[in-house]
Amino acid sequence: MITVNIIGSGNVALHLISVFQQTENVALQQVFSRKPESITHLVSSDKITTNYSDLKLADITIISVTDDAISEVSDQLPFENQLVVHTSGSVGLDALNAKNRKGVFYPLQTFSKSKAIDFKAVPICLETENEWDYSILETLGKAISDKVFKISSEQRQSLHVAAVFSCNFVNHLYQLGKEICDENQVPFEILLPLIQETADKIKTLSPLEAQTGPAKRNDQKTIEKHLSFLEDENKKTIYQLLTQSIQKHNG
Amino acid sequence: MITVNIIGSGNVALHLISVFQQTENVALQQVFSRKPESITHLVSSDKITTNYSDLKLADITIISVTDDAISEVSDQLPFENQLVVHTSGSVGLDALNAKNRKGVFYPLQTFSKSKAIDFKAVPICLETENEWDYSILETLGKAISDKVFKISSEQRQSLHVAAVFSCNFVNHLYQLGKEICDENQVPFEILLPLIQETADKIKTLSPLEAQTGPAKRNDQKTIEKHLSFLEDENKKTIYQLLTQSIQKHNG
Numbered sequence: 001m002i003t004v005n006i007i008g009s010g011n012v013a014l015h016l017i018s019v020f021q022q023t024e025n026v027a028l029q030q031v032f033s034r035k036p037e038s039i040t041h042l043v044s045s046d047k048i049t050t051n052y053s054d055l056k057l058a059d060i061t062i063i064s065v066t067d068d069a070i071s072e073v074s075d076q077l078p079f080e081n082q083l084v085v086h087t088s089g090s091v092g093l094d095a096l097n098a099k100n101r102k103g104v105f106y107p108l109q110t111f112s113k114s115k116a117i118d119f120k121a122v123p124i125c126l127e128t129e130n131e132w133d134y135s136i137l138e139t140l141g142k143a144i145s146d147k148v149f150k151i152s153s154e155q156r157q158s159l160h161v162a163a164v165f166s167c168n169f170v171n172h173l174y175q176l177g178k179e180i181c182d183e184n185q186v187p188f189e190i191l192l193p194l195i196q197e198t199a200d201k202i203k204t205l206s207p208l209e210a211q212t213g214p215a216k217r218n219d220q221k222t223i224e225k226h227l228s229f230l231e232d233e234n235k236k237t238i239y240q241l242l243t244q245s246i247q248k249h250n251g
Numbered sequence: 252m253i254t255v256n257i258i259g260s261g262n263v264a265l266h267l268i269s270v271f272q273q274t275e276n277v278a279l280q281q282v283f284s285r286k287p288e289s290i291t292h293l294v295s296s297d298k299i300t301t302n303y304s305d306l307k308l309a310d311i312t313i314i315s316v317t318d319d320a321i322s323e324v325s326d327q328l329p330f331e332n333q334l335v336v337h338t339s340g341s342v343g344l345d346a347l348n349a350k351n352r353k354g355v356f357y358p359l360q361t362f363s364k365s366k367a368i369d370f371k372a373v374p375i376c377l378e379t380e381n382e383w384d385y386s387i388l389e390t391l392g393k394a395i396s397d398k399v400f401k402i403s404s405e406q407r408q409s410l411h412v413a414a415v416f417s418c419n420f421v422n423h424l425y426q427l428g429k430e431i432c433d434e435n436q437v438p439f440e441i442l443l444p445l446i447q448e449t450a451d452k453i454k455t456l457s458p459l460e461a462q463t464g465p466a467k468r469n470d471q472k473t474i475e476k477h478l479s480f481l482e483d484e485n486k487k488t489i490y491q492l493l494t495q496s497i498q499k500h501n502g
Contacts, residue, residue, distance in 0.1 A: 090473060108441055110448050110463060123441040149441055158435035159442070161477045165486075166428030166442050167449045168464030169493045170421045175458035175500065177417030184409035190359055190374040190400055191410070191417050192454060197361050198418045199450035203443060207426035212361060213419030222341060226412050234496055235416075241492060242420045245485055249426065 002026050002140050003058040007073055009033040012087050012107065013064035017042050019119045019144050026143050029058045052076045060140055062087060062105055063096075070095045083133050089160045092153040093127060103128040103137055106156060107145075108163070119144045125151035125159070176235055208249065215246035253277050253391050254309040258324055260284040263338050263358065264315035268293050270370045270395050277394050280309045303327045311391060313338060313356055314347075321346045334384050340411045343404040344378060354379040354388055357407060358396075359414070370395045376402035376410070427486055459500065466497035 004020055004027065006013055013031075017039065020028045028047065032055060033039055036048045049055065055078055063073050064087040074084060074097040084096055085103035096102040104127040109117060124141040126148060128134040134150065141148035151159065174195065181188040201210045214222040223243060230236045255271055255278065257264055264282075268290065271279045279298065283306060284290055287299045300306065306329055314324050315338040325335060325348040335347055336354035347353040355378040360368060375392040377399060379385040385401065392399040402410065425446065432439040452461040465473040474494060481487045 090476070109445055110452070121444050123444060125441070147441075147444075149438070151437065151441075155435050155437045157476075157480060158431055159437050161480055162428040162431040162437070162439075163442060163445060164464055164466075164477060164490070165424045165431065167445050168462070168466065168497070169489075170424050170446070171449055171453070171458055171462055172466075172493055172497050172500070173416045173421050173424070174453050175462065176496075177413040178458055180409055180413040180416065184406050186402065186406045186410050186413070187400070188413075190376070190398070190402075191414060193372050193374060193398075194359055194361065194414060194418050195421070195450055195453070198422055199446055201361070202422070202425050202446070207422055207429055211419070211422055211426065213415055215415075215419065215423075225341070225408075226415060229408060229412055234499065238420075238492060238496060239415070241489060242423055245427075245489060246419070246423050248485065249423070 002060065002136070002143070003029045004140065005030045005032070005055060005058040005061040006064060007032045007061065008064040009035055009038045010064060010066070013062075014039070014042065015117055015119075016062065016064060016087070016107075019117075023143050026140065030055060053078050055079070057082060059083065059136060060085060060103075060105075061100075067091050071097070074100070083128075083136060085128075085137065089125075089156055089163070093129070094153075101129060101133050103133055104151075104153070104156070105137060105141065106151070108159065110167075120146050123147040123149060125149050125156055127151060127153060127156070176238070180230075180235070211246065211250065213246075215243040216250055218247065218250075253311065253387070253394070254280045255391065256281045256283070256306060256309040256312040257315060258283045258312065258328075259315035260286055260289045261315060261317070264313075265290070265293065266368055266370075267313065267315060267338070267358075270368075274394050277391065281306060304329050306330070308333060310334065310387060311336060311354075311356075312351075318342050322348070325351070334379075334387060336379075336388065340376075340407060340414070344380070345404075352380060352384050354384055355402075355404070355407070356388060356392065357402070359410065361418075371397050374398040374400060376400050376407055378402060378404060378407070427489070431481075431486070462497065462501065464497075466494040467501055469498065469501075 020026045031043050031048050036050055057079055061084045063070055065073055067088050070086045070091055080099045082100050084100040085105040087105055089106050093102045106125040107122050109122045122145050124145045126137045126141055128137055178188040271277045282294050282299050287301055308330055312335045314321055316324055318339050321337045321342055331350045333351045335351040336356040338356055340357050344353045357376040358373050360373045373396050375396045377388045377392055379388055429439040
């Protein structure tokens with residue numbers, strides 16, 4: 001049985017509280033929150049504290065707060081030489097106070113309060129200072145997910161940048177596509193199956209193999225047609241830049 | 252019972268042949284192909300012809316060939332005043348020879364030879380010159396798909412541009428994300444659940460509502476960190492341009 005404390009009550013904290021309580025061999029010991037009312041629906045009140053000095057030792061203490069607050073929270077912990085981890089994708093190990101053994105437990109997924117998550121499919125990225133702590137963290141990771149990875153602070157930084165390209169920027173291209181549909185009275189939903197298939201394809205093909213379209217085919221006639229169709233300068237510039245980038249990759 | 256002729260044996264033609272043969276109330280009458288050996292596994296040989304003059308009248312004749320060949324093929328047809336449609340997203344109605352009644356039957360999906368398609372979920376975009384022909388084409392569309400749309404040539408052009416943004420360019424951003432992972436020895440598969448969730452989200456939220464990330468949050472510290480992390484000039488330029496575009500949309 002692994003005992004866990006959680007500090008925080010944001011989206012990630014709430015999802016972790018919920019999944020730990022449903023997981024065999026994991027005991028959620030205490031939750032620290034400055035807003036206990038936001039977790040009383042999830043956790044019995046004897047497990048909730050608003051006082052750092054009430055926190056008892058656990059196998060793992062998970063700090064799940066905003067990036068900027070991680071350091072300060074780790075300073076406040078009333079114990080030493082314990083395994084203390086944060087859940088951030090973009091903060092290094094060094095943000096944590098050195099009085100405890102440091103680690104990272106980073107679940108790589110978009111968490112929304114209103115949407116349930118199947119944790120088994122969520123990749124968990126782990127980092128610790130030594131092998132023994134890694135095996136403790138790995139036991140917790142594998143209890144809730146089928147996908148546990150050892151990822152250094154530097155690798156996590158690169159993952160975060162890659163996620164901006166493959167998720168944040170991708171969503172913005174959906175937005176630009178929707179604007180083009182809206183301006184021409186075409187329902188955006190017509191594109192949804194194609195968008196879904198584009199995301200599905202790269203499960204079995206590399207993105208380079210999966211690439212299609214006028215830029216890939218070097219179909220200059222269609223590219224010119226599209227550029228003269230686009231009136232908005234911002235969309236024109238993005239169209240040109242991404243077309244050139246595809247052509248460089250396939251040249 | 253609707254009778255259909257198909258001209259062509261490319262990816263789209265093969266998928267249409269297959270689905271029509273499995274659909275009640277649709278009779279695949281003849282298939283014209285210059286390479287009959289590519290369809291003998293799908294169609295009984297008495298239905299295959301390599302000779303335009305052998306083509307008999309059908310309720311609908313579907314020309315499913317490369318964009319550039321549509322005009323010439325429509326010139327070759329041995330009959331007049333019949334409903335003749337093409338299956339292209341980027342070619343207008345006017346590419347078809349005026350001796351027949353023109354139309355478009357455009358299934359909006361990426362078709363790969365090796366992957367089966369659930370046609371019920373594929374949007375079919377229809378265009379005809381008159382209402383009567385539209386109702387014939389609509390009957391065929393609804394026989395194979397739950398999503399049939401009336402789309403003009405101009406709207407189809409805008410859909411094609413929107414699809415370049417939301418699918419072709421999106422796939423290229425997957426590619427750039429994968430390169431960043433590869434360069435840092437991080438398995439790209441870690442990002443797949445997040446990529447999937449990004450595509451799923453816009454089924455229930457608008458892309459504008461679904462937008463997350465440093466650009467959306469105006470998190471200048473993280474943006475600077477990412478830009479100095481990126482060494483490749485092409486990726487840097489794309490990162491800056493898409494970040495600015497997101498900021499404009501959320502400003």
